[in-house]
Amino acid sequence: MFAASMRTLLSPSLTPFSLHLPKPSLFSRVLRISPYSLTKPTSTLTRFTTRSSSSTRESHTKPTSPSSSFSSPGEIHVVVGPMFSGKTTTLLRRILAERELGKTIAVIKSDKDTRYCIESIVSHDGEKFPCWALPDLSCFKSRFGIDAYENQLDVIGIDEAQFFGDLYEFCREAADKEGKTVIVAGLDGDYLRRRFGSVLDVIPIADTVTKLSSRCEVCGKRALFTLRKTEERETEVIGGAEVYMPVCRNHYVSGQGVLETARNVLDSSRKPHNVASL
Numbered sequence: 061m062f063a064a065s066m067r068t069l070l071s072p073s074l075t076p077f078s079l080h081l082p083k084p085s086l087f088s089r090v091l092r093i094s095p096y097s098l099t100k101p102t103s104t105l106t107r108f109t110t111r112s113s114s115s116t117r118e119s120h121t122k123p124t125s126p127s128s129s130f131s132s133p134g135e136i137h138v139v140v141g142p143m144f145s146g147k148t149t150t151l152l153r154r155i156l157a158e159r160e161l162g163k164t165i166a167v168i169k170s171d172k173d174t175r176y177c178i179e180s181i182v183s184h185d186g187e188k189f190p191c192w193a194l195p196d197l198s199c200f201k202s203r204f205g206i207d208a209y210e211n212q213l214d215v216i217g218i219d220e221a222q223f224f225g226d227l228y229e230f231c232r233e234a235a236d237k238e239g240k241t242v243i244v245a246g247l248d249g250d251y252l253r254r255r256f257g258s259v260l261d262v263i264p265i266a267d268t269v270t271k272l273s274s275r276c277e278v279c280g281k282r283a284l285f286t287l288r289k290t291e292e293r294e295t296e297v298i299g300g301a302e303v304y305m306p307v308c309r310n311h312y313v314s315g316q317g318v319l320e321t322a323r324n325v326l327d328s329s330r331k332p333h334n335v336a337s338l
C-alpha cells in the first residue's frame with residue numbers, strides 16, 4: 061500500500077489550504093533586470109570553460125592571470141534562498157556577466173542532481189548552461205587540468221552547493237590562495253528549515269550574501285521556506301515541483317504541521333503491532 065517511494069502527502073484533496081491559486085508571476089524583478097538573454101544557445105559554448113570573445117570588454121579583464129600573480133585577490137559571493145527563488149537564474153546571470161567582461165568561467169554542480177541534463181545546470185524556467193557534474197569539489201582542479209585551472213580560470217560558479225561537503229575548504233582556497241572569484245548558489249535550509257550542508261559555513265568568508273525569496277504557492281506572499289509534500293524524511297531527496305513547494309512563514313508552519321502528522325500516521329501504520337503492549 062505504501063510502496064510508492066515518493067508519495068505525495070499534500071494533494072489538492074488533502075491540503076489544508078487551497079493549492080489552486082493562479083501561480084504568481086515570480087522573480088520578474090530578477091529576470092527583468094537581466095542584461096542578457098539567458099536563452100543564448102549553449103552550442104556556441106565549449107562545454108566546460110567559456111570566455112567572451114568581446115574584445116571591447118577585454119580591458120575590464122584582470123591585468124594578470126589569477127595565479128601568475130595574486131595582485132588580484134579572489135572573491136566569494138553566496139546566493140541562498142528556498143527552492144524556486146531564482147538561485148540558478150541568478151548564478152547564470154552573474155556568470156554570464158563575468159564572461160561578458162572577458163573572464164574565463166566554469167560552472168560546477170553536484171552529480172547528485174540528476175534532474176534534467178547531467179551536463180548542464182538548468183533553472184526551473186528551463187534556462188541551461190554547460191557544467192561539470194562532480195561528486196565533490198576537491199576533484200575539480202585535476203579534472204579541469206591543474207595548469208588550466210591555475211593559469212586560465214578566473215570565475216567558478218557552484219550550483220546546488222548544499223550537496224558539497226568540501227564547499228568551505230574549496231571556496232577558501234580558491235579565493236584566498238588562487239585569486240578566483242567563486243559564486244556559490246544553494247539552499248540555506250532544508251525542508252525542516254535546518255542548515256543544509258556547508259552553505260552557511262561559507263558566509264564568514266564571503267564578500268557578499270544574497271538571500272532570495274520566492275512566492276508562496278498558497279497565498280502568493282513572499283516565500284522563504286521550502287515545504288516537502290511527500291512522506292520522505294531523509295535530508296536529501298532530489299526533486300522539483302512534484303516534491304517541493306515554496307511557502308511563506310504562515311503556510312510553512314500550518315503545512316509542515318499537517319505533513320508531519322501525516323508522516324507519523326504513515327510510520328505508525330507501517331510498524332508491526334506490539335502484541336505485548338496490547
Ligand SMILES: Nc1ncnc2c1ncn2[C@@H]1O[C@H](COP(=O)(O)OP(=O)(O)O)[C@@H](O)[C@H]1O
Nearest residue numbers: 086087143144145146147148149183184185301
Ligand atoms: N512552484 C513553482 N513551481 C515551478 N516553477 C516555479 C515555481 N515557483 C517559481 N518557479 C519558477 O522557477 C524560477 C526560478 O528557477 P531557478 O532559478 O531554478 O530557482 P532555484 O535555483 O532557486 O530553485 C522562477 O523564475 C519561476 O518561474
Ligand SMILES: Cc1cn([C@H]2C[C@H](O)[C@@H](COP(=O)(O)O)O2)c(=O)[nH]c1=O
Nearest residue numbers: 142143144250251286295296297298299
Ligand atoms: C528542500 C530540500 C531540497 N532538496 C533538493 C531538491 C532539489 O533537488 C535540490 C534543490 O534544487 P533548487 O535548485 O534549489 O531548486 O535540493 C533536498 O534534497 N532536501 C531538501 O530538504
Ligand SMILES: [Zn+2]
Nearest residue numbers: 276279308311
Ligand atoms: Zn502563504
